[in-house]
Amino acid sequence: MRSTSEGNTSGPARASRGLWIWFVGGAVLVFVGMLLFVKIDAMHPSGQYATSYPLWEYYAVMLPLAIRPTPLGPASGSISNSITVLGQHLLLSAIGGCMAIGAGWWCADNVNNRLVGG
Numbered sequence: 053m054r055s056t057s058e059g060n061t062s063g064p065a066r067a068s069r070g071l072w073i074w075f076v077g078g079a080v081l082v083f084v085g086m087l088l089f090v091k092i093d094a095m096h097p098s099g100q101y102a103t104s105y106p107l108w109e110y111y112a113v114m115l116p117l118a119i120r121p122t123p124l125g126p127a128s129g130s131i132s133n134s135i136t137v138l139g140q141h142l143l144l145s146a147i148g149g150c151m152a153i154g155a156g157w158w159c160a161d162n163v164n165n166r167l168v169g170g
Contacts (some may be wrong), residue, residue: 111138
């Protein structure tokens with residue numbers, strides 16, 4: 053890092069401060085993309101058959117079931133499955149955010165190299 057006479061830093065340190073925006077943007081992009089395009093096979097709340105839900109619909113159907121008591125049966129394990137699906141959804145969103153940080157760092161590094169003449 054280079055320092056100016058005022059003690060302010062420039063170059064990579066200034067560019068790296070804005071990388072959290074890249075993380076949030078990447079994580080939100082992956083989160084919403086998964087909500088819209090990923091399908092989950094799950095047991096219908098009646099327990100009669102399995103069906104395929106888009107992820108947003110899976111959350112809309114299964115989260116209310118997790119709140120109210122359900123009798124034992126094929127569809128009774130919905131809370132543990134819902135927590136697992138939500139955990140994987142958040143983990144993959146965080147990975148997408150980290151990948152976006154890498155892209156932001158690379159873009160900032162290339163811009164700095166052009167400005168400095170490297």
